[in-house]
Amino acid sequence: MTTFRKIAALAVAAVMTISMGACGNTGSSAADTQDLVVARSLETTDMLPQTGFSNGDIWAIQQVYQTLTRNKTDGSGVEPGLATSWKQSKDGLSWTFNLRRGVKFHNGRTMTAKDVKFSLDFARTARDDKPWQFLFTAIRNVEIVDDYTVRLDLNEPWAPLPSDLSMSASSIMPADFGGKTETEFRNNPVGTGPYKLGEWKKGDYIKFVRNPDYWETGKPKLNSVTFKYVSDANTRSQMVQSGQAQIDEFPTAVSVSSLKKTRNVHVESFPSTSLIWVNLNNRRKPLNDVHVRRAMAYAIDKEAIVRAIYYGQAEKANSMLSKNLMGYSKDVKDLEYDMAKAKEELAKSSAPKHFSLTVQVQSGDPEKSMLAQILQESWKELGIDVQLQTLDSTTVYSNRTAGDFDVAMFEMTNDISDPDEWMQYMFSSSANVNSGYRNEKVDALIKRAAADSNQANRLKDYAEVQQIIADEAPEIPLVYKPGLFAVRDQVKDFTVTTLGEYKLADTTIARE
Structure with a gap:
């Protein structure tokens, strides 16, 4: 419990930081110009749809294309x-x-x-x-x-x-x-969406302006939308409190109570397919050993994480498939917290006594930082020496693609309504870019489910895949989260889909 007392103390400090940062309102000009500013946790680095990778890219691409x-x-x-x-x-x-x-x-x-x-x-x-x-x-x-x-x-x-x-x-x-080259088009994209590219200052912001020829009559209603990249969660909260931004993407759970008390600000909670998980690099020793991975999974107390970090605003995850996605199985038996079983698994492994690994942590994200500290303390009980490496989010994502990591933590939503994308992306040998996991039976089940038009058969296959993944722990699901956004009251008709897509064609800004 000592670890969680430390985490609780960090959470209190975070609340104090956010509260002290609140300042006066400057949001009225946004109503005059209908210019929306969204403080985002991830940078947009690529606007070519076929190569854009993170949610920082995808949710920007969806405004243009x-x-x-x-x-x-x-x-x-x-x-x-x-x-x-x-x-x-x-x-x-x-x-x-x-x-x-x-x-x-x-x-x-x-x-x-x-x-x-x-x-x-x-x-x-x-x-x-x-x-x-x-x-x-x-x-x-x-x-x-x-x-x-x-x-x-x-x-x-x-x-x-x-x-x-x-x-x-x-x-x-x-x-x-x-008529452009691919490189020219990547930096100056042309689509059919409600907004078109206005200005893009990489590492800082990307601004979209209204498409006057949009095919849906009367839309969009905003003149512009700016996605402002702000990696630090406290700064994002301060921006929406002061009116520098109208929306704070993904405020931390610990900041929600403070934000709810802020004049002219409310917190929206949308149903989501968001999952936070521990990404283990199965290509590297000893993480290629199933007993090592199972030991690490057994050592994580998810219920304590929900209480200490998310203040009950998340739910313990039993599967690597989101509970709000078709195909999710509530019957998946997870490797629930049991330190005795964790030690038994490690004793069976190729590294029964001691080894070291590094956990990559996204900078400016207090929740991920606290999670990393919990993992560090939990795995320390198994004799694992865990070093924490703080990196900017762009580097963490590029390292994942390159396989240049031991352990990292990510939060992702499914991008489509069918589980096939998530299953292939996360676990298929041909498409996996996360853990390097390989399992021929999993490959066969995923392929069979995609080719079958019988829904009941597909659900059965996906349930079996989920149980295999839970048993072999190539990656470890931690919590399911709702889509939380701090929004100034002047913003009307702001909607986020269960899959994370921003619906901004109907959004307007009223006077405060």
């Missing part, structure tokens, strides 16, 4: 986007999509089937810097039927296809990058 299908707000499925309808062939080997007419790109060109073919062909062409290419491996060919109809021919039946096409990597771009 659109996809054939789009996620419903509650994450229960997809609805028409740039395609108005679609139909699967009887043999399941092709899908025909009817395109929306009269949609213009930001450069004034009208979107046609030629643009759809170019975009999907580019997305499915394998390249090392395309982390989402695995979503398109089932597509054999993209055929232009006419200017407003495309047919996707498949190598095999693929049940998740309509959901896969809602992913940001499926965004529709103008053919041939609108």
Whole structure:
């Protein structure tokens, strides 16, 4: 309990810091100009949809680009986007999509089937810097039927296809990058979304301005949206309290009580697929030993984490699949906290006595910092020497992609309504960019589930995968979190989907 008393003391200090930082309101000018500022925890580093990787990229990309299908707000499925309808062939080997007419790109060109073919062909062409290419491996060919109809021919039946096409990597771009080189287009993107790129100062902010030719009549209502990169959670809270920003993305749980007491500020809690987990590099010894990983999982007291760090505003996770996503199984038996079992597992391992590892921690994130300290103390009881390395979020994410880490912690949401993305991305040998985990049975189950149109069969396969992952602990789920946002009262109709996407086309700013 000593560790958790220390963490509680840190939490109190964080509250005091946030409270002391509150200052006067400067938000009224935002209502005059309809310019929204969102203080974000992750930087936008890449605006090319097929290579953009983190939520810092994806949620920015979704303001500029659109996809054939789009996620419903509650994450229960997809609805028409740039395609108005679609139909699967009887043999399941092709899908025909009817395109929306009269949609213009930001450069004034009208979107046609030629643009759809170019975009999907580019997305499915394998390249090392395309982390989402695995979503398109089932597509054999993209055929232009006419200017407003495309047919996707498949190598095999693929049940998740309509959901896969809602992913940001499926965004529709103008053919041939609108006459630009790929590099030029990456830095000056052109899409069909409600906002277009205004200004991008990398490492600081990215600003989007209203698209006057947007196809949804009367939208968007804001003149501009600025995603301001602020890695420090306390600073983000201070910005929304003072009116420098209208929205604070992901305030810490410990700051919520202070924010709720701030004049003209309220805290929104949206249902979410957010999961915080411990990322173990299975490529490195001794983390490639299942007994070592199981020992480390048994040593983590998740209930204490929920109390000490999240003040009950999170829920202990039993599975690496979010509970708000189709396919989640409540029956998965997790490796619950048991230090005796942890020591038994370690005794069976290739490193039974002592080893060292480094946990990479994102700077400016007090919750991750406290989590890292809990892991350090918990694993110390097993004789593991844990060093904490604080890095900026961009470096932590790039290290994950490169496999240059021992242990790290991440918070992610699913990007589509089907579990296939998460299953492939996290655990498939062909697509895994997180842990390096390899399991032929898991690969076969994931592939079979994606090819099966029978929902009951798919759910059964996904439940089995979840249990295997829980047993072998290639990664360790910690908590499920709601989508928390500190929002100034003047912001109206701000909505975030269960999958984390910002719905800003209807948002407005009123006078305070």
